[in-house]
Amino acid sequence: MVHRRVSGGTLTRGLRRALPPLVVVGVLLVGWQWYVTASGIAPQVLPSPSRVVEQGWASRDVIWANTVPTLKVTGVGFGVSLVMGWALAILVDFSPWLRRALVPLLVASQTLPIIAIAPLLIIWFGFGLLPKVVVIALVTFFPIAVGLIEGFASTDPEASNLLRSMGAGRWKEFRYVRLPGAMPYFFTALRIGITYAVTGAIFAEYVGASAGLGIFMNQQKNSFRTDLVLAAVVVTALLSVALFALTYLVQRLVIPWYAQERRRA
């Protein structure tokens, strides 16, 4: 019973938190619709929101057919990024030498102008999955690796001492203290990474792909279907928000203690 009351509380709190942005979006949409009707602007330049929804719905089969490859690319790319980010962060945590060697490179990887590199990746790797996975990994790997590295390093040195006094070696110290303590950092990094992942996928497809929301937007733009470009944009945004919300769900399952801790603090 207590449990139900708590979840009911979080539900109304969630609604109350979602309300202000929804109101703002509503006002903007009404303003947009009014402007398009009043000015008589051509739909090739600026379609009304109702037209975007209408035409998007009419083309739902095509949009869905292009959403699936985008989701797949996002999933694979982000998965690769997660595996690499974890592996690198753990290596760096165990080896001060690797930390000095790799962290500057990690920062340098963020200075790469992806917009210039993405077309090259297509030249090198073709129109398949690989160049897109590389783009997504490049944009999402950094926040995940850095978040984890900082999370491990945030361990209280006295907690490490306590573990060592219990006879723990470096691996047990990692397993019992550093790893669980880093999980809140990881989930913050995961949320940043996942929002980059979808836009990264769209961008990689935009440059060149056989299917996907990115290439769909590009084609529709070229045939002046601004309404369908915007419909695909809406789908992209919804995807990102859904994945973002999913990270909270996973967090609740993996580190239930963290929410309790925060509520009490």
Place this chain on the structure above:
Amino acid sequence: MREIRVEHLGKTFGTLPVLSDVSLRAAPGEFVSIIGPSGCGKSTLFNVLAGLVAPDSGRVLVDGAPAGGSAFGYMPQKDLLFPWRTVLDNAALGLEVAGMRRRAARAKAQALFEPFGLAGFERARPSQLSGGMRQRAALLRTVVQDREVLLLDEPFGALDSLTRTGMQEWLEKVRARYGWTVLLITHDIREAVFLSDRVVVLGPRPARVCREVEVGLPRPREAGMVGWPRLHAVEAELLDALRGPGRTDPVPTTR
């Protein structure tokens, strides 16, 4: 239960001498407190004993044989109870680290929850405990490892005065029941006198023993003893030693 001897420990960090020829002993079941000015190296001494810091010179003997950190159960100043573990799993942590199966470790820690006044809080999270309970849980986590000597580094320093007094009386009771050998670091002279058989005064850094005082009050210690003249005499002697350690054992002022 065995005898602990610490002989001529020395430690220098870089150019900063922190321990200089520290010698201590503790008989089986003896309670020895260590007091000294802030930053004098008391915590470094415990870190050496717990095996966290290697000394430059000197040795630690258990029954005459050189001993490592595994002879000592170390309770740091912070309780360091981990929020991702229940109170019971926190208490069992040392056993798990030592390789005991989780179920067996829990069972062993569980047995101490009643005498430690934590019964019913096994599945609670640390943040649900009061300050005094957190310290008892941290002590339980230390004690359950069955080490030869307990190293308690200002265990009650963060508690309010009323809770602290209660914890001191409680510690006296459980110590009598289990017969632990204890080394206690404290800033609280009354706490040292109330709990100890012997109090060791360290001089300013680099730490060395500048006075040892036998408390000589009967056991079990009780709250009423706070008014006893003997207790006040020992307190005065310790205060005197803390104020002017240079008189008994001059230390060089240059580093």
